[in-house]
Amino acid sequence: MLKVKEATRTFNNGLAGFNNISFSIEEGETVGILGTSGCGKSTLLRVLSGLDQNYDGAIEIRGAGDQPIGMIFQEPRLMPWLTVKENILFGAKDEKEKQATIQEYLNLVGLSDFDAHYPKDLSGGMAQRTAIARALIGEPDVLLLDEPFSALDAFTKMQLQDLLLKIQQNRLTTMVVVTHDIDEALYLCDRIFILGGQPGTLQAELSIDVPKPRDRGDSFLAGKKAEILELLHIEKEVI
Amino acid sequence: MTVNIDEKELFVTKGKKSVKINIERKVRGLALGLVIPFLLLVVWEAAVRFNWLDAYVFPAPTTILQKIIELAQEGTLWGHVGITFFRVMIGFLAGTIAAVVLGSIVGYFKWFEQLMDPLIQAFRSIPSLAWVPLFILWMGIGESSKVMLIAVGVFFPIYLNIVSGIQGVDRKLIEVGKIYHFTPLQIVRRIILPASLPSFLVGLRSGVGLGWMFIVAAELMGASQGLGYLLVVGQNTYSPELIIASIILFALLGKATDSLLKALEARALKWQDNLQNQL
Numbered sequence: 001m002l003k004v005k006e007a008t009r010t011f012n013n014g015l016a017g018f019n020n021i022s023f024s025i026e027e028g029e030t031v032g033i034l035g036t037s038g039c040g041k042s043t044l045l046r047v048l049s050g051l052d053q054n055y056d057g058a059i060e061i062r063g064a065g066d067q068p069i070g071m072i073f074q075e076p077r078l079m080p081w082l083t084v085k086e087n088i089l090f091g092a093k094d095e096k097e098k099q100a101t102i103q104e105y106l107n108l109v110g111l112s113d114f115d116a117h118y119p120k121d122l123s124g125g126m127a128q129r130t131a132i133a134r135a136l137i138g139e140p141d142v143l144l145l146d147e148p149f150s151a152l153d154a155f156t157k158m159q160l161q162d163l164l165l166k167i168q169q170n171r172l173t174t175m176v177v178v179t180h181d182i183d184e185a186l187y188l189c190d191r192i193f194i195l196g197g198q199p200g201t202l203q204a205e206l207s208i209d210v211p212k213p214r215d216r217g218d219s220f221l222a223g224k225k226a227e228i229l230e231l232l233h234i235e236k237e238v239i
Numbered sequence: 240m241t242v243n244i245d246e247k248e249l250f251v252t253k254g255k256k257s258v259k260i261n262i263e264r265k266v267r268g269l270a271l272g273l274v275i276p277f278l279l280l281v282v283w284e285a286a287v288r289f290n291w292l293d294a295y296v297f298p299a300p301t302t303i304l305q306k307i308i309e310l311a312q313e314g315t316l317w318g319h320v321g322i323t324f325f326r327v328m329i330g331f332l333a334g335t336i337a338a339v340v341l342g343s344i345v346g347y348f349k350w351f352e353q354l355m356d357p358l359i360q361a362f363r364s365i366p367s368l369a370w371v372p373l374f375i376l377w378m379g380i381g382e383s384s385k386v387m388l389i390a391v392g393v394f395f396p397i398y399l400n401i402v403s404g405i406q407g408v409d410r411k412l413i414e415v416g417k418i419y420h421f422t423p424l425q426i427v428r429r430i431i432l433p434a435s436l437p438s439f440l441v442g443l444r445s446g447v448g449l450g451w452m453f454i455v456a457a458e459l460m461g462a463s464q465g466l467g468y469l470l471v472v473g474q475n476t477y478s479p480e481l482i483i484a485s486i487i488l489f490a491l492l493g494k495a496t497d498s499l500l501k502a503l504e505a506r507a508l509k510w511q512d513n514l515q516n517q518l
């Protein structure tokens with residue numbers, strides 16, 4: 001469970017970052033965060049992950065296990081001196097044990113032929129897939145994703161979204177997904193938060209009560225999409 | 240069917256050819272670089288033979304080669320080369336260890352940098368050769384003052400490169416370690432050290448270059464053996480061939496150590512995304 005109470009983290013004398021955000025996420029729930037560029041989404045994830053401690057307010061994360069939080073950054077952030085395989089195992093506590101599952105993850109992200117390559121020889125999407133495998137193999141209780149699939153082609157993107165759904169349902173992972181892709185948010189999330197403004201505030205919250213896996217062409221979802229677009233649009237007019 | 244096979248063979252030979260062409264191109268490049276030195280040597284040799292140059296001032300290349308062979312046959316050459324090499328290596332090792340220890344701490348702890356860096360920078364602005372008289376006063380003319388001088392010369396480039404290497408490590412990579420709750424020691428070992436390796440190796444290479452520079456100074460100021468000592472002997476006995484022979488030996492040794500480090504660098508940094516590693 002993840003509880004955020006009146007959290008604020010601003011830069012530039014309160015002109016950037018996010019301001020006074022409160023929400024609470026149940027265990028196993030998937031929450032999407034949508035919002036215009038620069039409204040503090042990445043900043044919010046950094047605060048949630050514990051990387052940024054200079055916030056006001058309270059954050060409470062309750063989760064068992066020795067790897068409570070996993071994070072997929074907006075950039076791949078691979079170690080350039082490690083091969084794809086070593087990068088995926090980077091941070092794995094029990095490396096021996098993971099050796100058995102590494103092949104499975106390589107297959108899942110479609111990189112089984114590239115396990116010995118260095119990041120310099122990977123395309124942008126391959127690097128991002130490596131980073132995704134690195135985060136997933138740690139089996140975190142809370143997974144924070146910052147535009148995880150934005151560098152990928154439509155087909156790979158859908159495959160990985162399905163992979164994420166599968167893993168989420170197997171392990172009941174709590175997920176917070178920042179994305180610019182409204183369809184992605186509608187496909188993956190139980191709830192969607194809309195952030196807006198400078199500094200960003202929580203402008204709206206939508207529940208998507210459709211059982212998963214969902215049909216990407218669902219007319220209900222299409223209605224929700226229109227609603228979200230409307231919200232994003234209104235927010236634009238406010239600025 | 241036959242067409243198919245033909246095509247395959249065509250493809251294979253094409254691949255082989257391109258490798259061959261590559262090697263050929265490399266050899267040709269090397270050969271091209273040797274043309275001018277070779278011509279110069281020939282002109283030089285001829286100039287001495289035809290008495291355009293005074294052999295007592297400018298000995299012919301063959302005379303110099305003879306001198307080196309003579310030294311080798313006498314058996315003294317190995318002693319001179321060995322002791323010089325030994326001094327450089329010990330000094331290099333000492334300087335490197337000091338630089339690694341101090342550089343890592345200064346690079347990693349901000350407060351230690353504020354504490355130590357002004358002092359180290361002040362010492363850096365002293366031309367290292369100015370230490371010579373002091374070291375001789377303190378340690379006499381023996382081995383320790385020579386090794387000390389080399390160590391001081393080697394220290395600074397390595398130190399500076401380590402500090403800037405560590406401070407230049409991408410914060411974003413360190414954050415990945417923090418997500419996995421790495422201890423500070425793990426962050427140093429698994430992220431900071433490998434990430435700053437390239438600049439450390441650059442430091443090593445310029446350090447070893449300076450080491451060879453300072454050994455000359457150290458041996459000129461007083462030694463009873465070593466290549467620098469041969470330089471002095473050559474000067475005192477009016478034998479330019481001995482001087483040039485030692486210069487050549489210095490150059491060969493310097494080049495050898497640098498090539499060694501360069502090979503090490505290429506091996507250790509094959510992951511680096513630079514022009515050299517392009518396929």
Ligand SMILES: Nc1ncnc2c1ncn2[C@@H]1O[C@H](COP(=O)(O)OP(=O)(O)OP(=O)(O)O)[C@@H](O)[C@H]1O
Nearest residue numbers: 011012016017036037038039040041042043044074
């Ligand atoms: N360390 C920092 N120092 C100063 N300003 C910062 C810092 N980090 C973020 N900001 C500012 O905070 C604002 C929000 O940044 P953030 O990266 O959270 O945006 P975002 O919502 O993730 O945008 P995008 O969708 O483009 O990724 C930006 O205006 C940025 O300039």
Ligand SMILES: [Mg+2]
Nearest residue numbers: 041042074146
């Ligand atoms: Mg962002």
